[in-house]
Every structure is written in C-alpha cells, then in structure tokens.
Amino acid sequence: MDESAAIDLAQHALEAARSCGAQSAEAAVSIARRLHVEARENAVARLEGSTAKGLLLRVFRDGRRATLATSDFSADGVADAVRRAVAHTQLVAADEFAGLPDRVGTDGENLSLCDPGIAQRDSLEKIDEALRLERLIRDADARVVNSSGSHYTDAVAVTALANTNGFAAAYAWTRVGRSTGPVALDNGVKRIAHYGTAARHARDLEGLEAVATAAVRRAVDLFGARKPPTMRVPVIFERDVAASILDDVFAAASSANVAVANSWLTGRVGNKIGSDLVSVVDDGRLIAGLGSAPFDGEGVPTRRTPVFERGVLQTFLYDTYYARKLGAASTGNSTGGGVGPSNFYLEPGSLTLAEVIAATPLGVLVVDTIGFATEHASGTYSRGARGFFIEGGEIAYPIDEFTVAGQYAEMLAGVDAVANDLRFDAAVVAPSFRVAEMTVSGN
Amino acid sequence: MLDESVFAELVGRALRRGGDFADVFCEHRRTLSYRLQDGRIHDASYGVTLGVGVRVVVGESAGYAYSDDLGDDALKATADAASLIARSAPAGQAGCSALRAEGVASLYHRDPAESVNPERYVALLDRADATARRCDSRVVAVNAQVVDDVQDVWIATSEGRFVFDRRPLVTLGVQVVASDKKERGSGYVGDGGRTSIDYFDRETPEALASEAARIATVNLIASPAPAGEMEMIVGAGGGGVLLHEAVGHGLESDFNRRGTSLYSGRVGEPVASDLVTIYDDGNLEQERGSLNVDDEGVPGQHKVLVENGVLRGYMQDRLNARLMGVESTGSGRRQSFRFAPQPRMCNTYMPDGESCFEEILASTRRGIYAKSFAGGQVEISKGDFVFMVGEGYLVENGRITAPVRNATIIGNGPDAMRKVVAVGSDSRLARRHYTCGKGGQYVPVGVGMPTVKISSITVGGTQHG
Numbered sequence: 001m002d003e004s005a006a007i008d009l010a011q012h013a014l015e016a017a018r019s020c021g022a023q024s025a026e027a028a029v030s031i032a033r034r035l036h037v038e039a040r041e042n043a044v045a046r047l048e049g050s051t052a053k054g055l056l057l058r059v060f061r062d063g064r065r066a067t068l069a070t071s072d073f074s075a076d077g078v079a080d081a082v083r084r085a086v087a088h089t090q091l092v093a094a095d096e097f098a099g100l101p102d103r104v105g106t107d108g109e110n111l112s113l114c115d116p117g118i119a120q121r122d123s124l125e126k127i128d129e130a131l132r133l134e135r136l137i138r139d140a141d142a143r144v145v146n147s148s149g150s151h152y153t154d155a156v157a158v159t160a161l162a163n164t165n166g167f168a169a170a171y172a173w174t175r176v177g178r179s180t181g182p183v184a185l186d187n188g189v190k191r192i193a194h195y196g197t198a199a200r201h202a203r204d205l206e207g208l209e210a211v212a213t214a215a216v217r218r219a220v221d222l223f224g225a226r227k228p229p230t231m232r233v234p235v236i237f238e239r240d241v242a243a244s245i246l247d248d249v250f251a252a253a254s255s256a257n258v259a260v261a262n263s264w265l266t267g268r269v270g271n272k273i274g275s276d277l278v279s280v281v282d283d284g285r286l287i288a289g290l291g292s293a294p295f296d297g298e299g300v301p302t303r304r305t306p307v308f309e310r311g312v313l314q315t316f317l318y319d320t321y322y323a324r325k326l327g328a329a330s331t332g333n334s335t336g337g338g339v340g341p342s343n344f345y346l347e348p349g350s351l352t353l354a355e356v357i358a359a360t361p362l363g364v365l366v367v368d369t370i371g372f373a374t375e376h377a378s379g380t381y382s383r384g385a386r387g388f389f390i391e392g393g394e395i396a397y398p399i400d401e402f403t404v405a406g407q408y409a410e411m412l413a414g415v416d417a418v419a420n421d422l423r424f425d426a427a428v429v430a431p432s433f434r435v436a437e438m439t440v441s442g443n
Numbered sequence: 444m445l446d447e448s449v450f451a452e453l454v455g456r457a458l459r460r461g462g463d464f465a466d467v468f469c470e471h472r473r474t475l476s477y478r479l480q481d482g483r484i485h486d487a488s489y490g491v492t493l494g495v496g497v498r499v500v501v502g503e504s505a506g507y508a509y510s511d512d513l514g515d516d517a518l519k520a521t522a523d524a525a526s527l528i529a530r531s532a533p534a535g536q537a538g539c540s541a542l543r544a545e546g547v548a549s550l551y552h553r554d555p556a557e558s559v560n561p562e563r564y565v566a567l568l569d570r571a572d573a574t575a576r577r578c579d580s581r582v583v584a585v586n587a588q589v590v591d592d593v594q595d596v597w598i599a600t601s602e603g604r605f606v607f608d609r610r611p612l613v614t615l616g617v618q619v620v621a622s623d624k625k626e627r628g629s630g631y632v633g634d635g636g637r638t639s640i641d642y643f644d645r646e647t648p649e650a651l652a653s654e655a656a657r658i659a660t661v662n663l664i665a666s667p668a669p670a671g672e673m674e675m676i677v678g679a680g681g682g683g684v685l686l687h688e689a690v691g692h693g694l695e696s697d698f699n700r701r702g703t704s705l706y707s708g709r710v711g712e713p714v715a716s717d718l719v720t721i722y723d724d725g726n727l728e729q730e731r732g733s734l735n736v737d738d739e740g741v742p743g744q745h746k747v748l749v750e751n752g753v754l755r756g757y758m759q760d761r762l763n764a765r766l767m768g769v770e771s772t773g774s775g776r777r778q779s780f781r782f783a784p785q786p787r788m789c790n791t792y793m794p795d796g797e798s799c800f801e802e803i804l805a806s807t808r809r810g811i812y813a814k815s816f817a818g819g820q821v822e823i824s825k826g827d828f829v830f831m832v833g834e835g836y837l838v839e840n841g842r843i844t845a846p847v848r849n850a851t852i853i854g855n856g857p858d859a860m861r862k863v864v865a866v867g868s869d870s871r872l873a874r875r876h877y878t879c880g881k882g883g884q885y886v887p888v889g890v891g892m893p894t895v896k897i898s899s900i901t902v903g904g905t906q907h908g
Contacts, residue, residue, distance in 0.1 A: 040503075040701070047528045048507040050521070052494075052781060067488035071511040077493065084489050091565050093483035148703050148824075183703050183824055190705055192824035230671040230907050260480055261584040261620045262629065337488075370820040371829040375849045377620050377627040378662070382851035382903045384820070384829035401827050403853050403903025405670065439905040441670035441853075 003170035006031050006160035009073065013057050014164055016078055020086040022059040024100050024164045026298055028336050030054050032157035035123065038149040039130035045149060047127070056297075056336045059086050063094040067337060097324035101334075104167040104299035112288040113173040115201040119156045126152050129178065129208065136212035137182040143220055148181035148192060159293070167299045175290065176202050178211055184219040193218030193368070198425050200288045218367065221388075225398035228389055228442040234363035235404055235438040236356055238387070239421050241366050242430035245411075246346055249280060250428055251376050252408065253307050255322035256339040264379030264408055265313060274311035274412035277349060277433070281306055282317055284332055284342030291343035291427030297336030305331045307344075311412070317341070346430040349418030353432045356417045358393040364440050365390055366404055379408035402442035411435050445469055445495070445513060450599035453497060456522040458601060460529035462499040463765070465601045466739060467522075469495045470780040472594040475561075479568035479587040482576075492594075494780040497525040500762050504528050507783040550726060550733045550743070552638040553611040563640060564589045571617045571648035578656035581663060583627075584620040585652070589613070591640060598740035606740045612731065612887060613640050614876060617652045621659040628665065630658025631817070631833065633876025636729040646874075658815070658834050661846045668835065668850035668904025674810030675852065675897045676803055676838065680873040681815045683890025686721050687791050687879070688819035688828040689856040690714075694748050694756075695774070695786040695881075696763035698823050705826040705856065709754050715860030717752040718796055725773050725789035731875045731887035732789035739775035739784050746772050748791075752860075760786040778884040785882060792891030796866025803865050803896045805841040811902050812836045812843060813852065818877075826856035829903075851903040859897055867894030 010027040017025035031053050038046035055078070057068040068085035070077065134150035153176070160170035179196025195215035197206040206214075237245060257263040265273070274280075284302025286292050295301050298320055306314050318326070319334030333339050357365060369383040386400035406414075414436040422431040450467050457465040474490035495518060496509040506528025510521040568587045575585040592612045599605045616633035632655040634646050677685055690706075698704035706714065715721075725734050725743025734743045739761045747755045759767070760775030763786055775784040804812075812835065819830030829851045836843045870893035879888040 043502075044504050044528065046505055046507065046783070048783065049524050049527075050507075050509045050781070052509070053511055065486055067486060068490070069488065070491035070493070072491045072493040073511065074513070077491065081489060081491050085487075088487035088489060088561070091477065091484055091561055092487050093485070095483075095485070146702055148701070190703065190824035192703065192822065227901070232907055260586055261622065261627065262586075262618075264627065370822055370827065371831055371851045371853075372818065372820065375629060375662070375817075377622075377629040378848065380849050382668075382831070382849065384827060384851055384853040384903070386827075400825070401853055401855055401901065403670075403829075403851050403901060405668075405850065405903045405905045407905070439670045439903075439907055441901055441903045441907075443672055443901075 003158050003160065003172060006158045007162060007168050007170050009055065010160045010162040011168065013055055013078060013082065014162055016082040017057060017059045017086060018164065020083045021061060022086050023061050025057060025059045026100060026163040028056040028297060029160045030157060032155050034155045035126060035153065037127050037130040037152040039134040040147060040149045044127055057082065057085060059089060060099055061086065061089045063096060063098055064089040064092040065098040066092060097321050100163050100165055101298050101300050101320040101330060104295065105301050106169050106294040107301060111285065111292045111294060113171060113200050113292060115174045117202055118154050118174045118176055133178060133180050133208050133212060136208055137180050137216055140212050140216040141184065141220055143184040144182045144216055145185045146183035148183065150180040151178065153177045161295065161299050163299060169295065171294050174200055176205060178205060178208065180211060180215045182216050182219050186223040191219045191222050198290065200290060204288065222386060222398045222400060225386060225400040227401045228364065228399040228440055230441050230443060232437050232439055234360055234434055234436055235440065236360065236363060236365045236432060236434045238365060238367045239430065239432045241369050242433055243426060243428055244369060246344060246428050246430045248408065250341045250344045252379065253316050254339045255316045255318040255326055257376055258316050259322050259325055262376050264376065269313050269315060271313055272311050273313050273409065274308055275415045276310045277415050277418045278308050278311045278412050279347040280308040281347060282333065282342050282344045286343045286424065289343040289424055291341055296332045297334040300330045300332045300334060302332040302342055341428050343424060344428045345422060346418065346433065348420045348422040348431040351417060351419050353419045353421050356419050356432065356434055357390055357395065359417065360390050360393060360434065363390045365395065381406050381408055381411060402440055404438055404440055406438040411438065444471060444597060447605065450605060453518055453522045454599055454601050456519060457497050457499050457526050460526045462501045462529050465499045467495060467497050467599045468738060468780055469597040470594065472592065474590065474592045476588060476590045477564045477568060479572055482572055484565055484568065492779055495521060496780040497522045498783055499525045499528050501529050503766060505762060505783055509780050550637065550728050550735055551611050552729050555609050557639055559640060564591065567615055567643055567648045571652040574649045574652035575617065575619045575656045578653050579621060579660050581621040581623055581660060582619055582656055583622045586618045587616065589615045596738065600740055604740045606736050608735045611637055611639065613638060613642060615643055615648060615651060616876060617655040619655040619659040621663045623663060626663055628659050628662030630655040630662060632874065634874040636731055636875045637733055638729045661834060662848060665846035665848040667906045668847040669837065669902055670904045670907045672899050672901050674807050675900045676807060676810060676812040677892060677895045677897065678812065678814040679867060679869045679892055679894045680871050681890065682892035682895060683792050683873055684816040684819045684830050686793055686892065687788060687890050688821040688830055689854065689859050690721055690749060691723065691788045691791045692821045693823045693826060693856055694758055696757040696759040696767060697786050699757050700763045700767050704823045706754060710756060712754055713752050714754045714857050715749055715752045716863040718866045719749055719752050719860055719863050721749040721791065721793055722746060723748055723758055723788050723791045727790050730790045730872065730889040731877065732889040734789065737773045737775045738777045739771065741771045741773040741775065743773045743789060758786050758788060760784050776886050778886060782884050785884060787881065787886055788879060788888050790889030790891065792872060793870060793893060795868045795870045795893055798865040798867050800867055800869060800894045803867060803894055804838065807838045807841060807896065810838045811847065812838050817849065827853065828856055829853045847904065852900055853903060854900045859900060862898040863895055864898045865896040869893050
C-alpha cells in the first residue's frame, strides 16, 4: 500500500472542493486490501479478496458543512460528487462550531500498527490456516457435528488525511483475525458457539489450537442448559460480554450523544458514578492497539484520556465540533463523521476469573448475550443471555434462555470485582467483572 | 455505465478456470441525507457507491472479488481473482450464454427520472421538529433524519440473464427525548419505502413526530419492566419483528443446507401452533424489503414459510437452491458490490386470524403488551431469540394498567410459536424503517403482524415478584 498515493487522492479532492467554492475542507482516503477465507468441512467455502478505496470529504462554507462519502474515484465522478456536496451546504444551518480543528498533527511515534509479514505471506498458507482451524474444532470433541465455518481474515491498508490548513499525513495499518463457530449436538439440541482472536500483528494472535479449544468449550459446556429461576443475584460478565457493556458505556460518554440529551451521563462529569473498581480509559496511543492511530479522523493527535477514575466521571469524549459546542477540547475521538472510541477499556483487576467465581456464594456467570437495544437516554440495560449458575463459589450447572437487566447507573456503582483477563482483541474491551446485584429473569 | 459486452466478457473470464456458474454485479448508488439536531439542519451528506463484484461458484465453494475501479485492467483482475476458487475445488462445467437484457415490471412508486428540490427534504425535518416540540413541554431534544437512496444495479449471469433495476428507498426517522429533570425517556418512529418523498404528503412528518413524542413521554413515566414468565400480547404491525427473529432467520437456506439451523430437514413438520401462518414476500408494492429482482437477478416471490403451523419451505438464493435441488425464491440479497449474496428475508408477515384485540386483551390475566419494537436478534442453531420492546404496557386482569420501560423479551422460536394461542384479524405491515443485519451485511426489510397472544414468555425487566 502506498501512503503517498492515498495522500495524493486526498489532496486532489481538496482541490476539487476549493474550486467548487468550499472555503475549507478535509479529505480522508483509505485504501485497503482485504482477504477473507472461510473453510467448512475440509473445503474452502468462501475465498474473497479485493482492494477497495474510500474517500470521506467534509466541506465548509460560511459556517455550513456537508459531507461526501464515495468509492467513485474517476475524475468526473469526484468532480460531480464534490460539486453536489458543496452545493448541499446551502441547506445546512450556519453553525459557529463547525469547521476544521485548531490543532492537528502527528508526533511521528511508531505505534506499531503494521505487520509487513501479512502482505508478504502466501495466500495458500492463509487458506490452509482456515482449513486447519476447521479440522481442529472437529477433532477437539466428537460432539462437534457441524460448524458455521472457520475463518481467516486480514486487511493491509493505508489511511491518509489532508485538510486545507496544510495538514497532510498518512499511516499504514494491518489487521488479522481468525475465528470459528462449532456446532455441537446436545441430545437433539444444536448448540453453536463462536470464538475469535484479532490483532495488528500475526504474532499477537491466539494460536489455532487455543481458538479451537475455546470455541468448542463454549459449545459443549452449555450441554444440558436449562432456564434459571427469576432472581436478584450477583452477575459476573465474562470478558467478551463485559466488552459489549463497555460499548454502551462508550456511547453514554460520547459527546455526540450527550449533546442531544441521549445519554444517561448527561450533566454528570465530576460525579461518583461507578464503584472504586471502575477506572475506564480511552487510549489512542496503545502500542499495536486495534483502536490506535497517530491522529484521529480530523487530524487531531490521539491521546490517553481517563474517562472514569475510581468511579468518578472525568470527562466525555469529544471530536472538534462537540468539544466547541460543549465548551471542551477535542480528545482526539473524531471518526471523520462522528465520535468513536480509540482503545476504550476497563482497567483490569488482580483476581483471575476463577477467583471471582470462587468468591461468589450464589450468582450467575454470563458468557454470551443476544440483543442490542440499550436505551441510552435512561441507561436501561436488558439482554438475552446464557451462562452458568454459581453455587458455593463453584459452577453448578449451565443455564440459557434468560435475561439479565438493570440500570447502568446501578450496574457501574455495583461493580465489586474485576478480573485480570483483559485482552486487546478489539477497540472496545474489558476484563470479566462482577456486579453485586442484577435481575435475572427466567422461570 | 458499463457496456453490455463488458459484462459478457467478465462472466466468461470468471469461468476460465472452471466453475458451475458465475455472476457479475455492478452497482451505482447515490444516497442523499439531511440531519436535524437542536432545531436546525445540522448536516447534509451525499454518498456514492460505485463498483463491480464478480462471483464464481464451484459446488459448495464461492470465490468473490470486487473493484471500485471500472477500468478494463482492474475489472479483468477482479474476474481473475474470483476465478481462483476453481483452483481449490473440483472444477464444474459452465458455458456463458449470450446476454439478453430483460425488462422488469416495477413495484416501486417513483418516476425513475424524478428530480427533487432539496428544500423539500429540509422542510420535512423542520416540520417534524416543530411538531414534536409543540406536543409536550417535556420534549428536550428532537433528532430527525431524511435519507433518499437510489441504487442502480446491473446483474449478468453465466446463464445469460442480464437485468437492470433502479431501486429507490426513502426513510424519514424522528427520535424524541423527553425529560422531567429526574428521568428521561425516548421514542423513535420511522417510515418511508421504495417510493419518492411524495410519500410523506400522506404519512406526514407531523404524524411521525407526534407519535415519537408520545412514545418518549410514555417511556418517561414508565415503571421498570417486570421480570419472569408471563403472557404476552404482541402488537399488530411492528410485532412482525417476532416472526423475523423467531422463525424467519432459521428458514434461510444457507443455514438449512449446512444443517446448522434448528429447522433443517423439517419441511412438512409442525413447527408452530396451527394458528400460525407466515409469508415472506418480495413483491409488495413500495415495501422496504421488496425487489423487482433480487441481487442475483431473480424476480421476487411470495413464499409460504409456515402454513397452519406446518413448515412449508425455505428462502433460497441461487447457490443454496442449486445444492438443495430446488429453485431460487428470489431471496439472494447483498448490502453492496463489496459483498457476495446471501439468502435473506424480504417482507415477513403473518396474515389475519380470527380474534379481535379486545378479546385478546380481556383474556389476559397478567402479562405484557408489547406495542412496538426496537429490534431483535436470534441464534439460529438452538433457536433462542430476543426482541426489544420500544413501547410496552403491563396487562392485569384484562386491562392495560401501566407503561413499562424498555425490556428485552427472550424465547425459543418453536416453543414461542407453539404457544401462540390467539391471532387477531388486524394484520398490517409495520411502518417502514427496519434494517436486518446478517454476517456483517445490512439490508432493508419489512415486517407485519396482526395482534397475537403468546401464552407464556420470559420478560427481561428488573421488577421481580
């Protein structure tokens, strides 16, 4: 991937914007080569490989802004789309907060976002990796009778950003992942589970055997699961489910939601929200992090921002627009069109997950959830779940077809144990943690 | 766009290394969107999606490649990349017939050449904002968006089919937040369809905004939802989310050909109460999920999925239909040229039964009335599904007593469908704003439902006892 080619495309779009009457503009270009291999039953079920480009252009005129997203890089295509985007500004209300950021830049620190080995590796080896993973899940346990596929994915890419204030920079990045979805037969019931690993560098991936073993365990450990009784009990969220809760915490801390009253955290900076164990960080500088970048979607340098410290809400996360609107400074969280997380995570504790379970006389361990609609305005949480009933500090039996529910304010205040099993396999992650009491709804 | 001869050449080139069939999908999509926030037009955006995807199918294997560069060399390289699949699978035999362009009858209510004065979009948003704020003094925020999308597709197949379809899709969504200083509640209403923005002359922004404001104020004063098993009344219209999750996904042919769905191999067997009939229809005029032709060039169809409780058939795309020895049902859909097709739902609904709402309500001793839905999800192997209530009420002794806050409801597909004890005579399609995600691909769909009663289901609130 050629960083200068991406910068050239961005500069070209800026010129087009200027010539159409934009007073200022910002162009982001990404070029990514992606490969996706899916293996199933000793065969390659899918082989997808392509290079794609994308341009995201923001134009400003008289305090009015408009956005263009296009995959059409032909000369006529760019000219026509840019002309339309600039014309659209006429219908937008003038907004004193709209515009390019005051401070852009990149300090040149190597965040180790690129594994050159991924582009060099032969695609037949990558195909073989997916086939081996598919064999491993079937060999791991005789009860695995089927699968929804075993996958190898990678991306080799550059992201470039330029604006009419003279900023122009680019960085290369890679991403590689492997995942699988075994189906095990439990007395006529098909139990499917998923497990995966992802990283910037191939060396940081969990091994094929480890991925296969974890996925198969997730399927067979649920054998014989039944519906639990309805009760108020301590709930332990296992790592991956804990991460999905951090997704909701990010949404509540996002200035884009706060500004439109769509966050239960609105107006609560400085308040003690969580327990002392709740320290949440947004870190755009994490070496080799999947959410790391030298600068954000509008060229603002990324940084490490403590969001909660020992339960106290320190700040919301901002791009330039919402920072100006809400009287703060950008935290380097622009996605180019909105506000997004860097590496957003709950700081790990010192206990192992096994120790947290052992310290739980009666409770529920949630290992998987379905559903997604959190009502962010009120902070209401409710999910379908499966996992295990805990009695006497031990896993007693598997449970499924239940829900777990609460209010976010109570959940964060109720965090009374945090495990040490944090892994950075996505931009938003968390270690396993326990909430003192939630409602489990079953029979 | 591309010359017809280019399509023929690409199909031929894709099959050079062998294969059972190949197709070329070219897309040119323009999306216009305006967003209102804080009482003013906050931003405008324009999107262009342009590119070509080439697929080669060999047995159960598919090779796929795409390009946003429509130059000769790039397209040839794309066909070559897709053809690589034929190296790792036993090569089939297919020729490429001469392409013949086919006209299609249109389900869409829009003049293909229509041009819209952009002031009209902005006016819709301003009207929605003014209405919501007038509705209730507790309304603290109104966010509204109008999206006008036109997708042109050209599809060429190795059987010689060559079709063009211009697919319009408009959506107006209004989100309202109400607050009384202590609590907050939100409501969302969206509508539109495969039509022009003239649609909002009939389904007005005033109607959508006042409905969203009403839901926000209901949720503001709502009590925490109950927890535990109870009766449930599923509201007409949006209740169709239940069918989409509890049954629909499990009847998509990829899961059934692979045997990973709990409905695999069960055609002809009872899978629901005999009151339950479910259709999926790609042919309904103006609906979000309707398509003149699907993304493999096959015309949309009316499909009987479940009839009087008995499983009748699956939703098929070409790859899976071929392997299962049946015909495609026009269910092959993709998000864009960057994705290979998958079997998907179009508009999924249940026709009228014989009960009336008042009877159903009167027969309910203790339960929840889920009037509208914020979405759902299913795990298709065991069949557990959830759906999230957008507006819900407690029902006690045959009467609606109090609004309850957004809760997730969980059930198991066949179990919940067996517990359908009453089906209303008020079937209707929901307001058109649903989008379905599968395997990372998002496509617009429709749902519909009469009022339905389920004798027992688990409600995921916080109030126990």
